[in-house]
Each structure stands twice: as C-alpha cells, then as structure tokens.
Amino acid sequence: MSVVIEGLTAGYGRTPVLRDLDLVVAPGELLVVAGPSGCGKSTLLRAVAGLLPITAGRVLVDGEPVRGTSRDRAVVFQEDGLLPWRNALRNVELPLALGGVGRPERRARARAWLARVGLADFERYLPRELSGGMRQRVQLARTLAQGPKLVLMDEPFGALDAQTRAAMQELVVEVLRETGTTTIFVTHDVDEAVRLGDRVVVLGAGEVDVRREAILAAVMG
Numbered sequence: 001m002s003v004v005i006e007g008l009t010a011g012y013g014r015t016p017v018l019r020d021l022d023l024v025v026a027p028g029e030l031l032v033v034a035g036p037s038g039c040g041k042s043t044l045l046r047a048v049a050g051l052l053p054i055t056a057g058r059v060l061v062d063g064e065p066v067r068g069t070s071r072d073r074a075v076v077f078q079e080d081g082l083l084p085w086r087n088a089l090r091n092v093e094l095p096l097a098l099g100g101v102g103r104p105e106r107r108a109r110a111r112a113w114l115a116r117v118g119l120a121d122f123e124r125y126l127p128r129e130l131s132g133g134m135r136q137r138v139q140l141a142r143t144l145a146q147g148p149k150l151v152l153m154d155e156p157f158g159a160l161d162a163q164t165r166a167a168m169q170e171l172v173v174e175v176l177r178e179t180g181t182t183t184i185f186v187t188h189d190v191d192e193a194v195r196l197g198d199r200v201v202v203l204g205a206g207e208v209d210v211r212r213e214a215i216l217a218a219v220m221g
C-alpha cells in the first residue's frame, strides 16, 4: 500500500500538533519516523490509522482518503493489548474470528504465525506466563495473521531490554520484507531508526540520512 500525506494539519482541540506535513511512503517500504518526545509521532500514526480526525490536508492510502479505521491498516502499540485470560493461540485467533474467518482456518493461520515468531511451543501459555518480548511476539503474530497491507508501529519495543529489542527488530524487518507489508515505524531511539529504516524522517526536520550522526543532529535541532 502507498501512503501519501499532503499538507496534513492535525492535533487535539485548537492547537495543531502537526502543521502542513507532507510525506510519501512507497508500497513495501519501511519508513521510520523519529523525533523527540511530544513532537507528534503518535499523532501522525493515529491520523494514518484513521483514529484521529484531521484539521486540514489529506491522507491517502492507495489513493483513497482515510475516513476511519480499516482492517487493512493495523496499529501495534508499546502495550501488547493481549487479553489476559486467553492463551497465546486464542489471542492470535481472536481478530480473525471477529473478521469471520472459520475455526479451522483461523487456527491454522494463528499456529503458522506463532511458529513464524518462534513461539510454536508456547501457544497454550497465558500472557502472564510469557516474557515481555514473547508477549510482543504474540502481538506481532496477531497483527500479521490478519494480513494487513499497512502496519503502523508506535514504539512497539520501547519496554524491552536491549537484547530482546535487537532480536525483535531483526524479526520485524525479516517478516515485513517477506510479506511486502508497507510499514511506518515510530521511535525516538536513534539506534533503532538506523537499524530498521529504509528511510528515516525526523518530524520537523524532514527526511534525513540513515546515519546515526545525521539523525541525532536532526533530532537535536
């Protein structure tokens, strides 16, 4: 899916957080949006997800203006949002069930995705029996099992330790490349931006080189 943002102004109440923002994401691209805390990264994701009304400009996904949420566009947050009383498998199955996918197929899809994220042996575990990194992997499986064409990730690994985070970054890049999913990945972590991005945009400073120094300089203003 392509994303074209033109002259986007959006925010909460009367003060816009984003002003006249232009951004293009090509199909299959992994775009990292970086920038200091409070600069509007989450606000941008919400606007693309259709969770936030926009004040001016437009957000086009595959040429169509965003008017609300859609199954084609999935959001992954830092909190895993898993239901504590459902095991890993049943958590991954839930949105498929809600989307009308029949039992045998949703079970097969959920199993395949759990295996893909390295959790084949943990499908019966409840969220509280899994580590933070494992829960994020379940969340990733749950998101990708739905076959979204655009994935919006909002600091999904912010709460993980450095080693787990690095492993998750590797997994995400691998899986998203494999599926050709377009991704907008928000982070305030410069190293994460360098590791993940095909391109890096710093809010307020535009597109920057995917090099640590260039991103740091833009983030610091």
Ligand SMILES: Nc1ncnc2c1ncn2[C@@H]1O[C@H](COP(=O)(O)OP(=O)(O)OP(=O)(O)O)[C@@H](O)[C@H]1O
Binding pocket: 012, 017, 035, 036, 037, 038, 039, 040, 041, 042, 043, 044, 188
């Ligand atoms: N629901 C809300 N109502 C009112 N103001 C909000 C709301 N959410 C965010 N804001 C304000 O909008 C601005 C941008 O917030 P946003 O969450 O988009 O920033 P961010 O770049 O994602 O920050 P962080 O890296 O800390 O998550 C901030 O000043 C914040 O206080």
